[in-house]
Amino acid sequence: MHRHYGRMLRALSVGRMKSSSCSLWQPPVDMYESDSELIVFVEVAGIAPDKIKIMAENEMLTISGERKCLISGVNHVHRLEIEYGHFACRIPLPVSIDVDKTKSEINNGFLLVRMPVVRHQGTVEINLK
Amino acid sequence: MSSEEKIQETPGAKEQIAADPEKLAVPEVLSILPLQGFVFFPGMGFPLQVSHKGSKNLIDDALVKDRLVAMVAHRPMKGKQMDVVPADHLFTIGTMGYIHKIMKDKEGVYQVLVSAVRKIRVLEITQNTPYHVGRVESISMETEESQELEAMVLNLRTQFKKMAELLQLPDELTLTIMSLQNPFHIAYLAGSQLNLSLEEEQKFLEYEKATDLLKKVTLEVTKKLETLEVSQEIQKNIKEDIDKKQREFFLRQQLKAIRKELGEGDENVDLDDLRKKMKKAVLPKEAKATVEKEMGRLARIPSSSPEYTVSRTFIEWILDLPWKISTKDSLNLVKARQILDHDHYGLEKIKKRILEFLAVRTLKADLHGPILCFVGPPGVGKTSLGQSIARTMNKNFVRISLGGVRDEAEIRGHRRTYIGSLPGRIIQSLKKAGSNNPLFMLDEIDKLGNDFRGDPSSALLEVLDPEQNFTFADHYLEIPFDLSKVMFITTANYIENIPGPLRDRMEIIELSSYTEDEKVMIAKRHLINKQLEAHALTAQKVTFRDAAIRAVIRSYTREAGVRNLERNLGGICRGIAMDIVSGKFKSHVVTEKSVHKFLGPIDFYPEAAARNWGPGLATGLAWTPVGGVLLFIEAAKMKGKGSLTLTGTLGDVMKESATAALTYIRSHAKMLKIDDKQFAQEDIHVHVPAGGTPKDGPSAGVAMVVALTSLLSGKSVRKDIAMTGEITLRGDVLPVGGVKEKVLAAVRADIKEVFLPSRNEKDVLDIPASVKKGVSFHFVQEISEVLDKVFVKAD
Ligand SMILES: Nc1ncnc2c1ncn2[C@@H]1O[C@H](COP(=O)(O)OP(=O)(O)OP(=O)(O)O)[C@@H](O)[C@H]1O
Numbered sequence: 034m035h036r037h038y039g040r041m042l043r044a045l046s047v048g049r050m051k052s053s054s055c056s057l058w059q060p061p062v063d064m065y066e067s068d069s070e071l072i073v074f075v076e077v078a079g080i081a082p083d084k085i086k087i088m089a090e091n092e093m094l095t096i097s098g099e100r101k102c103l104i105s106g107v108n109h110v111h112r113l114e115i116e117y118g119h120f121a122c123r124i125p126l127p128v129s130i131d132v133d134k135t136k137s138e139i140n141n142g143f144l145l146v147r148m149p150v151v152r153h154q155g156t157v158e159i160n161l162k
Numbered sequence: 163m164s165s166e167e168k169i170q171e172t173p174g175a176k177e178q179i180a181a182d183p184e185k186l187a188v189p190e191v192l193s194i195l196p197l198q199g200f201v202f203f204p205g206m207g208f209p210l211q212v213s214h215k216g217s218k219n220l221i222d223d224a225l226v227k228d229r230l231v232a233m234v235a236h237r238p239m240k241g242k243q244m245d246v247v248p249a250d251h252l253f254t255i256g257t258m259g260y261i262h263k264i265m266k267d268k269e270g271v272y273q274v275l276v277s278a279v280r281k282i283r284v285l286e287i288t289q290n291t292p293y294h295v296g297r298v299e300s301i302s303m304e305t306e307e308s309q310e311l312e313a314m315v316l317n318l319r320t321q322f323k324k325m326a327e328l329l330q331l332p333d334e335l336t337l338t339i340m341s342l343q344n345p346f347h348i349a350y351l352a353g354s355q356l357n358l359s360l361e362e363e364q365k366f367l368e369y370e371k372a373t374d375l376l377k378k379v380t381l382e383v384t385k386k387l388e389t390l391e392v393s394q395e396i397q398k399n400i401k402e403d404i405d406k407k408q409r410e411f412f413l414r415q416q417l418k419a420i421r422k423e424l425g426e427g428d429e430n431v432d433l434d435d436l437r438k439k440m441k442k443a444v445l446p447k448e449a450k451a452t453v454e455k456e457m458g459r460l461a462r463i464p465s466s467s468p469e470y471t472v473s474r475t476f477i478e479w480i481l482d483l484p485w486k487i488s489t490k491d492s493l494n495l496v497k498a499r500q501i502l503d504h505d506h507y508g509l510e511k512i513k514k515r516i517l518e519f520l521a522v523r524t525l526k527a528d529l530h531g532p533i534l535c536f537v538g539p540p541g542v543g544k545t546s547l548g549q550s551i552a553r554t555m556n557k558n559f560v561r562i563s564l565g566g567v568r569d570e571a572e573i574r575g576h577r578r579t580y581i582g583s584l585p586g587r588i589i590q591s592l593k594k595a596g597s598n599n600p601l602f603m604l605d606e607i608d609k610l611g612n613d614f615r616g617d618p619s620s621a622l623l624e625v626l627d628p629e630q631n632f633t634f635a636d637h638y639l640e641i642p643f644d645l646s647k648v649m650f651i652t653t654a655n656y657i658e659n660i661p662g663p664l665r666d667r668m669e670i671i672e673l674s675s676y677t678e679d680e681k682v683m684i685a686k687r688h689l690i691n692k693q694l695e696a697h698a699l700t701a702q703k704v705t706f707r708d709a710a711i712r713a714v715i716r717s718y719t720r721e722a723g724v725r726n727l728e729r730n731l732g733g734i735c736r737g738i739a740m741d742i743v744s745g746k747f748k749s750h751v752v753t754e755k756s757v758h759k760f761l762g763p764i765d766f767y768p769e770a771a772a773r774n775w776g777p778g779l780a781t782g783l784a785w786t787p788v789g790g791v792l793l794f795i796e797a798a799k800m801k802g803k804g805s806l807t808l809t810g811t812l813g814d815v816m817k818e819s820a821t822a823a824l825t826y827i828r829s830h831a832k833m834l835k836i837d838d839k840q841f842a843q844e845d846i847h848v849h850v851p852a853g854g855t856p857k858d859g860p861s862a863g864v865a866m867v868v869a870l871t872s873l874l875s876g877k878s879v880r881k882d883i884a885m886t887g888e889i890t891l892r893g894d895v896l897p898v899g900g901v902k903e904k905v906l907a908a909v910r911a912d913i914k915e916v917f918l919p920s921r922n923e924k925d926v927l928d929i930p931a932s933v934k935k936g937v938s939f940h941f942v943q944e945i946s947e948v949l950d951k952v953f954v955k956a957d
């Protein structure tokens with residue numbers, strides 16, 4: 034292991050520093066926006082659906098869960114790319130959503146979250162009683 | 163931290179793999195992965211490249227167990243390329259890493275993505291091959307929330323942000339520092355960006371208290387920030403400087419263009435002149451190179467800047483010096499003799515020595531003979547002899563007076579770093595001389611000062627020493643000038659005052675006072691003619707009677723030389739010239755009477771004659787650098803207890819000689835017929851006028867005895883006799899110096915008899931008979947011989 038490699042790699046890996054909002058690993062996330070919806074895909078293969086928690090707030094989506102490694106009785110690991118264990122990620126949302134109308138489902142190893150977008154147009158009338 | 167509370171102790175390895183790595187407990191035993199050259203701080207995760215066989219074994223074994231490894235940095239292994247890191251090279255504090263991912267490439271290198279989840283201490287190494295295994299314990303990274311801690315975190319964040327901006331670190335880094343919660347993590351991330359040595363990073367890891375760690379890291383960040391700010395400032399200044407220079411250059415170009423438009427031409431006329439002058443000048447190589455270099459510099463300096471003048475003056479100095487200009491020496495001894503005779507009356511011995519000196523010098527032209535030094539009283543012709551010698555040799559003549567020169571820089575110049583600095587007097591005079599082989603007269607070498615400003619005599623030594631003076635270095639010129647062709651002659655009034663090392667290099671020629679007859683001859687042959695000429699008179703119109711000249715000498719001058727005589731003769735000539743111009747008369751014969759008319763009241767009377775004579779007075783003779791003088795000893799007595807008071811600014815030797823005189827008289831009171839009761843009842847006071855002039859020396863001893871004897875015996879001393887000599891307590895009279903000068907003083911004062919020590923008889927024989935005419939000499943061995951003859955005969 035070369036000295037400079039060690040430092041260099043350390044320097045390049047700032048992003049992996051565990052911040053309070055994230056766990057040691059996070060599953061990959063995609064996010065899309067249409068006229069009416071914000072759509073989020075989370076890759077959750079191998080995670081039992083009952084272990085997944087989703088919480089939508091007005092500007093934040095929090096997903097947590099745990100992927101368990103199912104293998105046992107091996108004597109050599111040749112490759113290891115899938116991450117295991119507890120995860121949690123807080124995904125900031127670029128637009129306001131209607132929390133109440135959020136829907137989610139798991140399909141082919143993806144978690145799909147659909148959130149209707151709330152758009153404010155013109156002035157909002159406030160009625161005083 | 164809240165997560166720490168929920169640590170689950172999972173017994174089986176298989177089950178642990180599945181567990182959340184964050185919540186993993188630290189097992190008792192871990193295999194140790196050595197890290198070379200960096201610290202894996204807790205909270206960080208990044209890939210490691212593992213190629214060492216033992217380490218790969220370690221990873222493989224960990225992967226099938228709990229995926230946990232201890233990561234411990236090790237100290238550098240000096241030079242040796244060892245396969246296994248010796249256990250004693252490992253630090254004891256490290257981290258526990260959890261392996262997330264692994265990839266093995268074709269070459270067999272493992273890329274292992276690890277994150278450091280806990281801080282651990284290695285308690286003991288239990289196994290060394292194929293990799294180290296050790297007992298470990300967890301080190302807590304918990305912190306207690308406090309305002310201090312919060313403030314420190316905030317401070318570190320702000321400082322880090324500033325630093326990151328200056329260093330242009332990725333924004334992501336700053337964002338991470340801002341979002342991290344654990345103070346340890348914040349400090350570790352910040353600390354890892356400072357590029358510190360392994361030891362310093364390891365120290366960060368080893369702090370147990372968050373506050374200590376934060377303090378240390380903040381300090382390092384601040385240090386870095388300061389150096390960055392300073393270097394930024396420097397860079398800014400450099401840039402400003404360059405901008406200014408460019409601006410100046412630009413303006414100068416514009417100015418040039420404007421000048422051209424105005425028809426003033428862009429080439430400096432001044433510079434052209436200098437260049438022409440330089441072409442003409444004959445310079446030695448070194449001087450030439452210096453001038454050329456300086457010319458190049460000058461062309462770049464604007465002519466309005468003071469630096470220009472400095473540079474220009476320097477060039478002119480070099481161009482003006484007679485580096486290679488010599489006059490042709492000629493020496494014809496017959497002609498030389500004629501010139502010397504023509505310029506100076508008498509001085510037979512001196513002229514002979516000068517001619518000898520010149521003859522030797524011409525014979526061995528390249529051999530540096532000694533330097534002539536004329537020593538004698540003022541106005542005896544030292545300077546004018548020098549001028550004559552220059553004439554005999556066809557040399558240019560320059561002269562500087564060293565009187566009061568205290569500063570070495572006056573001889574050797576100031577460095578050019580001084581504003582308005584100039585070369586020293588030597589180089590200045592050479593420019594004046596216009597040749598590199600003039601006769602250079604250094605006047606008053608005995609009046610050279612010497613104090614804190616440096617020693618001018620050592621600089622002079624360099625000037626006069628033929629071993630050194632061919633490369634005389636003036637501070638201003640910096641290029642050596644060859645003084646070896648210069649003929650130096652020095653003058654002094656007082657030989658004792660010439661600094662020893664200088665005196666050793668010189669051949670002393672002593673000039674003594676002139677006698678009255680000599681003065682008359684000098685006046686008749688030289689001074690009068692000179693003065694007539696100066697006042698546009700001729701010898702046809704004005705004649706001086708001898709008696710008139712003597713009257714001037716006796717009544718208007720008292721000097722060893724002829725300077726005042728010359729001045730007074732000049733005064734008479736001026737008076738006559740006025741009278742002739744105003745038409746009073748056409749020609750004039752100067753007589754004793756007209757002398758008084760032109761010169762006014764008499765300045766000097768014969769000294770002894772003027773005194774209120776009586777018992778207690780005696781006339782001594784003294785030698786001074788300006789010739790001999792009469793020295794009156796006054797003694798007085800008054801009621802008292804026999805004490806002796808001495809006044810008149812007397813030196814120690816003179817005081818002692820007064821005491822010795824009194825002792826002699828007391829011990830010989832009977833023989834001298836003196837009432838010895840007086841010694842107990844009277845105080846005695848001896849005074850030597852003039853009170854303000856310091857006097858010293860033993861030669862007044864005889865006169866002291868005579869004055870005191872006269873006082874105590876009530877007998878007056880004869881007015882027309884004078885005496886000199888040292889005495890002993892037993893009454894012996896010892897020889898003294900300066901006899902010729904003293905005798906001349908006595909003659910001038912109309913003294914008829916002079917008492918001298920018998921051992922000075924030979925000195926008197928040297929004095930021309932014409933001078934001694936009218937004076938009789940008594941040479942004595944004992945004081946009693948004096949006392950027998952000096953008193954006025956009681957009748
Ligand atoms: N023997 C002499 N014959 C003709 N002129 C003389 C003679 N001695 C002195 N002088 C003249 O007396 C004047 C004074 O002499 P000079 O200036 O040489 O004195 P100096 O010895 O250099 O005195 P100082 O010690 O004060 O410098 C000069 O004009 C000089 O020509």
Ligand SMILES: [Mg+2]
Nearest residue numbers: 544545605653
């Ligand atoms: Mg002189």
